[in-house]
Amino acid sequence: MTIHWKEYNAASCYDELIAVEGPRPAAAALCRHLAALGDEELDERRDAVALAIRAMGITFTVYSEEEGSIDRAWPFDIIPRIIELHEWRRVEAGLIQRVRALNALIHDIYHQQRIVRDGVLPAELLSGSKNFRPECVGIDPPYQTWAHICGSDLVRDQDGTIYVLEDNLRVPSGVSYMLENREVMKRVLPEMFENYSILPIDSYPSQLYTTLAALSPRPIKYPEVVVLTPGIYNSAYFEHAYLAQQMGAELVEGGDLFVDRDDCVYMRTIHGPERVDVIYRRIDDLFLDPEAFNPDSTLGVPGLLRAWRAGNVALANAPGAGVADDKVVYAYIPEAIRYYLGEEPILPNVPTYRCLYPDECGYVLDHLAELVVKPANESGGYGMLIGPQASAAELARFRQLIAEDPRNYIAQPLLNLSSVPTLVDHCTAPRHVDLRPFILSGRDYHVTMGGLTRVALREGSTVVNSSQGGGSKDTWVVDLEDSQE
Amino acid sequence: MLSRVAQNIYWLARYTERAENTARLIGVSTHLQLDLPRAVRPGWSPIIAITGGDELYRSHYQGYSEVDVVRFLILDDHNPSSLINCLKWARESARTIRDFLPRESWEQLNESHQLACEEQYRGLAQRTRYAYLSRVIQSIQGLTGVLAGTMSHDAGYAFLRIGRNLERADMTTRIIDVRSDDLLPESSELHPYESIQWMSVLKSLSGYQMYRRQMQQAIGWGPVLNFLFKDRQFPRAVGFCVAELRSELEQLPRSEEALELATALLEEISQIDPDHLDPEGLHRLIDHLQLQLGTLHQAISEGYFSY
Known part of the structure; x- marks a missing residue:
C-alpha cells in the first residue's frame, strides 16, 4: 500500500509535518511525492539508503559486554524534518543570544564572579560543581570565549513552543551525522532538492576551521589546527575523523603530541617535531592532561594545560567550559541572559524546578510521579527518572537521592515531544524527535542551518539517543518563498 | 605528515597488496592443479609454504587437502594473513587515518572487505572460486586506481x-x-x-x-x-x-x-x-x-x- 496521509494520526502531540487538517505548507510537496510512491519504490529508496550508509561507512560505536565495541550502521529515516526559514531565523537569533550569555557566564565564573556577588547565581552551585576547574581561574582565552562549539538540544511541546532542553558545552557531537544525512538524502531523494529551496548546510566544516584558526596564538597565515581524538574506539570517532578530513586538519591522538620545555605543543611528523597552534579537542577535561588532571589518562598530553595557561596553544572548547552545562546551572541561563546582555531570552527554558530551593524541592517531592528528574552531570539520558513511567521502587529511590543531595537534581514536567512521520514497514507513523543545532563562537557567530534531528524509533518513546534505540533524519530549513510549488 | 599516519598508510598498502597476492596465488594454483597429470601435481602444500604459514597451518589441519588449504588462505581466522584478515587489517589501518585518505578510497576498501566476507563461501567451491577471486582482485585494483587518481x-x-x-x-x-x-x-x-x-x-x-x-x-x-x-x-x-x-x-x-x-x-x-x-x-x-x-x-x- 502507499502512504495515505489522511490515516496518519499524530493527534497526541504537535507534528512537525502534518497538522490536523493535513500536511503543513512547507511539507505539502514532500507529502504528495511520498504518497505517490508505491511500495516497491519506497523499498528501493530504503535499500538505497542502507547501501549509501554502508558504502559511506557511516557508523557509530556501541559498547556491549559480550562483543566489546562494535560499529553499527547509523539508523536513518528517509522522511525529513522540515522547518520554515522564517521560524528558523528566530531560533537562530535565540541560540546566538544564549551562547553569548553562556560564554559571558563562564568567563565571569573564572574571574570576579559578579553574577554570584550580585545574588543572581547561588554560590553553592559553583562550590559543588563537578565541572568547575580551579586550574582555569584567571585565564583569558581569545575573545573571552570558552565554549567555541556548543550543541543545544531543542524540543517542541504540544502547543508548538520550542524550548531549550539542555546545552552541551564540553564535547558536543552529532554534527557529522547532520552533514552525512544530507549527503545520503541527496543520493536517495534527489528530485526533492530540485523542487524545494532547501538551504545548504555544508559550510559547517569551513566555518569551524575559520573559528578555530582565529584562536591561534601565533599571528601566522596558516596556523596548525589539529583535532585531538581519544582514538578509534571512541563512540564519536567517526565524527572526529570526518571533521578533520573536511577541515584539512590533522587528526591526532594524545601520543602524537608532546609539550616541550618551551611550553609549546608539538606533533611527531615524518619531518620531525612540528609546532601546534590550535587543538579542537574531543577528549573530556579530566583526560586532557595527566599532569594536571587524571594521572592515569593515557589519552591526553602531559603538560597540555601548562601550555594552554601560558597562552602557547588554544584549546577548543576551553577546559572548564562544562561548568555552564551542568543541568542545575541550566536553570539559571534565562537569568544570565538578562544579567549579562540586558535582553529577554528569545528561546525559553523548559520550566525547571531546582531542588536546591526548599520550596521547589517540596513541590518536586510531592509531584514526583508527574515529573522528569535529572542529575546535574549526566548525559546520554543516563541516571534520569521519568516519573509517569517509573515503578514505586524507583520513585522511592529518587526521593531518597534528592533528599541526600538536593543541589544535584532538577525536575521538569514531562514534555510531549513533537513528532515527524517516520517510515514503519510501508506506512508512516509519528515518532518523537528533538533537534540539536550547533553554534560556533569566537571572533564571529555561526549557527548550523537546522541541525541534527534525532528520532526515537520505538513507538511512544521519547529517548532519542543513538545508544538507546534512537535514529536520525535529515533536517530541511526551507525557504517557501523561493520554492517551486 | 604525522608519523602515525605514515605508518598506517604503509601498512594499508602492505595488507591490501598481500590480500591481492593471496587471491592471485589461490587462483593460479587452482588452475595449475588442473593442467598437470596427477603424478606431477605439486599439491597444495607449496602454497602454504609461500605464505610462510606452514607451522600455523599444521597446528590446525591434517594434510593439505584443497578444501583445507583454500579455507586457511581465504577465511580462516587463525591465519593472520588470510585474504579476509588482510583486508580487515587494511581496513583497520585505514580507519584510523580516514581523515587523510580520499573518501572514495575508504568506500572502495569497505566494498572490497564486504565483498570478500559476504561471498567467502563462493571462494571455497571450485566452480565459483575463479569468479570470486577475480572480483576480489578487481576490487582491490579498484582501490589502487582510486588512490592513484584521487590522492x-x-x-x-x-x-x-x-x-x-x-x-x-x-x-x-x-x-x-x-x-x-x-x-x-x-x-x-x-x-x-x-x-x-x-x-x-x-x-x-x-x-x-x-x-x-x-x-x-x-x-x-x-x-x-x-x-x-x-x-x-x-x-x-x-x-x-x-x-x-x-x-x-x-x-x-x-x-x-x-x-x-x-x-x-x-x-x-x-x-x-x-x-x-x-x-x-x-x-x-x-x-x-x-x-x-x-x-x-x-x-x-x-x-x-x-x-
Whole structure:
C-alpha cells in the first residue's frame, strides 16, 4: 500500500509535518511525492539508503559486554524534518543570544564572579560543581570565549513552543551525522532538492576551521589546527575523523603530541617535531592532561594545560567550559541572559524546578510521579527518572537521592515531544524527535542551518539517543518563498 | 605528515597488496592443479609454504587437502594473513587515518572487505572460486586506481608505494623460492611438464604475457629468473619493485639510511646471474634478499614511525 496521509494520526502531540487538517505548507510537496510512491519504490529508496550508509561507512560505536565495541550502521529515516526559514531565523537569533550569555557566564565564573556577588547565581552551585576547574581561574582565552562549539538540544511541546532542553558545552557531537544525512538524502531523494529551496548546510566544516584558526596564538597565515581524538574506539570517532578530513586538519591522538620545555605543543611528523597552534579537542577535561588532571589518562598530553595557561596553544572548547552545562546551572541561563546582555531570552527554558530551593524541592517531592528528574552531570539520558513511567521502587529511590543531595537534581514536567512521520514497514507513523543545532563562537557567530534531528524509533518513546534505540533524519530549513510549488 | 599516519598508510598498502597476492596465488594454483597429470601435481602444500604459514597451518589441519588449504588462505581466522584478515587489517589501518585518505578510497576498501566476507563461501567451491577471486582482485585494483587518481602524490602516497613495493618484492621472492624448488637448471632429459611449471611461476605473478613480450625466449630457468629478478619494466619483478621504492624514498625527508640500503640492494639484484646458480644457491640468494628487505623495512620503520 502507499502512504495515505489522511490515516496518519499524530493527534497526541504537535507534528512537525502534518497538522490536523493535513500536511503543513512547507511539507505539502514532500507529502504528495511520498504518497505517490508505491511500495516497491519506497523499498528501493530504503535499500538505497542502507547501501549509501554502508558504502559511506557511516557508523557509530556501541559498547556491549559480550562483543566489546562494535560499529553499527547509523539508523536513518528517509522522511525529513522540515522547518520554515522564517521560524528558523528566530531560533537562530535565540541560540546566538544564549551562547553569548553562556560564554559571558563562564568567563565571569573564572574571574570576579559578579553574577554570584550580585545574588543572581547561588554560590553553592559553583562550590559543588563537578565541572568547575580551579586550574582555569584567571585565564583569558581569545575573545573571552570558552565554549567555541556548543550543541543545544531543542524540543517542541504540544502547543508548538520550542524550548531549550539542555546545552552541551564540553564535547558536543552529532554534527557529522547532520552533514552525512544530507549527503545520503541527496543520493536517495534527489528530485526533492530540485523542487524545494532547501538551504545548504555544508559550510559547517569551513566555518569551524575559520573559528578555530582565529584562536591561534601565533599571528601566522596558516596556523596548525589539529583535532585531538581519544582514538578509534571512541563512540564519536567517526565524527572526529570526518571533521578533520573536511577541515584539512590533522587528526591526532594524545601520543602524537608532546609539550616541550618551551611550553609549546608539538606533533611527531615524518619531518620531525612540528609546532601546534590550535587543538579542537574531543577528549573530556579530566583526560586532557595527566599532569594536571587524571594521572592515569593515557589519552591526553602531559603538560597540555601548562601550555594552554601560558597562552602557547588554544584549546577548543576551553577546559572548564562544562561548568555552564551542568543541568542545575541550566536553570539559571534565562537569568544570565538578562544579567549579562540586558535582553529577554528569545528561546525559553523548559520550566525547571531546582531542588536546591526548599520550596521547589517540596513541590518536586510531592509531584514526583508527574515529573522528569535529572542529575546535574549526566548525559546520554543516563541516571534520569521519568516519573509517569517509573515503578514505586524507583520513585522511592529518587526521593531518597534528592533528599541526600538536593543541589544535584532538577525536575521538569514531562514534555510531549513533537513528532515527524517516520517510515514503519510501508506506512508512516509519528515518532518523537528533538533537534540539536550547533553554534560556533569566537571572533564571529555561526549557527548550523537546522541541525541534527534525532528520532526515537520505538513507538511512544521519547529517548532519542543513538545508544538507546534512537535514529536520525535529515533536517530541511526551507525557504517557501523561493520554492517551486 | 604525522608519523602515525605514515605508518598506517604503509601498512594499508602492505595488507591490501598481500590480500591481492593471496587471491592471485589461490587462483593460479587452482588452475595449475588442473593442467598437470596427477603424478606431477605439486599439491597444495607449496602454497602454504609461500605464505610462510606452514607451522600455523599444521597446528590446525591434517594434510593439505584443497578444501583445507583454500579455507586457511581465504577465511580462516587463525591465519593472520588470510585474504579476509588482510583486508580487515587494511581496513583497520585505514580507519584510523580516514581523515587523510580520499573518501572514495575508504568506500572502495569497505566494498572490497564486504565483498570478500559476504561471498567467502563462493571462494571455497571450485566452480565459483575463479569468479570470486577475480572480483576480489578487481576490487582491490579498484582501490589502487582510486588512490592513484584521487590522492595527492605527496609524502603519504610515497609511503603507500613504498609499502606496496616492499610487500610485492617480498612475495615475488617467496613465489620463486617455493615454485622453483623441484625445478632444475638444466634438465638433462626433457621434462615434459617443466615449461608448464615455469609458466605457473610466471602466472602466479601475472607475468606470463609480459614475459613473452619482453623476453622472446623459451621458458626455462635462466630467462624466467632473469625476468623475475632483474626486469625493470615488469611491475612484479623484484628489481622493479626495489627501484620504485628507491625513487619514492628520494622524495622523502630524512631518508638517507633507507636510501643507502635500497641502492645497495638494487645493485646486488642487478648482479644476479641465474646461469651460475644451482637450486641450493638460489635458496641462499633468496634468503639473503628477504633479509635485506627486512632490514629496509626496519630502517623505514625506525626512521619515520617510531623515532
